[in-house]
Amino acid sequence: EAPPEALLEAAARALCDRRAGVGADGWLLVRPPSQGSPASIRLFNSDGSEAEISGNGTRCAAAFLCDAGLAGPEVEIATGAGVKRLRLLERQGMRFEFDMDMGGVEILELHTVMEAGGRTLDCTLAWPGNPQCAVFVDAIPEGWERLGAELERHPRFPNRTNVSFVRVADRENLEVRFYERGAGATESSGTGSTAAFAAARARGLAGERAIVHTPAGPLRLRVEQGSYFLTGPAEIVAGGEFYFSGDAANQR
Incomplete structure (x- = not known):
């Protein structure tokens, strides 16, 4: 059972x-499907802030629903960025592989120069359902986490932004690092990978398909008739109960 609305941020932290x-x-927070309505999710970052969508998180929610017998191989999940459709490709034990329709990606600014950490950075601003700043680099810079933290809270982004550092190895392979709004440096990001691929395509650096190489492993991206599709895993690693005390959380 979820805590009251007023305690959700504290519960997330x-x-x-x-x-x-x-x-x-x-x-x-996952709500099962009911009375013809799809399942739905709400996403809270580790700092307690609420986000529109997580591509990887939506796959995790789909795995939970499939494992609980609440969804079949075709899954619909309502998110803060609209209803997303996923198709279960394979299951081995508690590891699932999904193909997810991420929808369209809006390129807000193809080329914009940002200053951070004493560097001049070549960025693309995109919206795959949440704010993304893709920084194109020849090599992943040392201290990229510090640059990401500075860009996340740059005055240009009053509501903060997600940041990705993108190295184009070739037209079918991108190496990416992620600094996510409200969470910091992460091993992978579904929306960040989608935005990086869309930005690379808009710059003429990628074709219709690419593999995004993340520290957590590869994600496969493709575009079909303007929609971006992401194929990747979700694995259930544990289950149990968490005893939440609102008073204790508020004291931290």
Whole structure:
């Protein structure tokens, strides 16, 4: 049972705490499908802020629904960025592979120069359902986490932004690092990977398909008739109960 609305931010911080909680980049509240309505999710970052969507998180929600017998191989999930459709490709134990229709990606600014950490950065601003700043680099810079933290809270972004550092290896392979709004440096990002691929395509650096290489492993991207599709895994690694005290969380 979820805490009251007023305590959701505190609950997210408590759950995601890597010392006293479960430890995570974010927390998903999943509502099962009912009376013809699709399942739905709400996403809270580890700092307690609420986000529109997580591509990887939506796949995790789909895995949870499939494992619980609440969804079949075709899954619809309502998010803050609209209804997303996923197709289960394979299941081995508690590891699932989904193909997810991410929808369209709006390129807000193809080339914009940003200053951070004493560097001049070549960026593309995109919207795959949440704010994204893709920084194109010849090599992943040392201290990219510090640059990401500075860009996340740059005055240009009053509501903050997600940041990705994109190295184009060739037209079919991108190496990407992620600094996510409200979570910090993460191992992977579905929306960040989608935005990086869309930005590379808009710059003429990628074709209709590409593999995005993340620290957590590869994600496969393609575009069909203006919609971006992401294929990647979701794995259930544990289950249980978390005993949340609103008073204790508010004291942290």
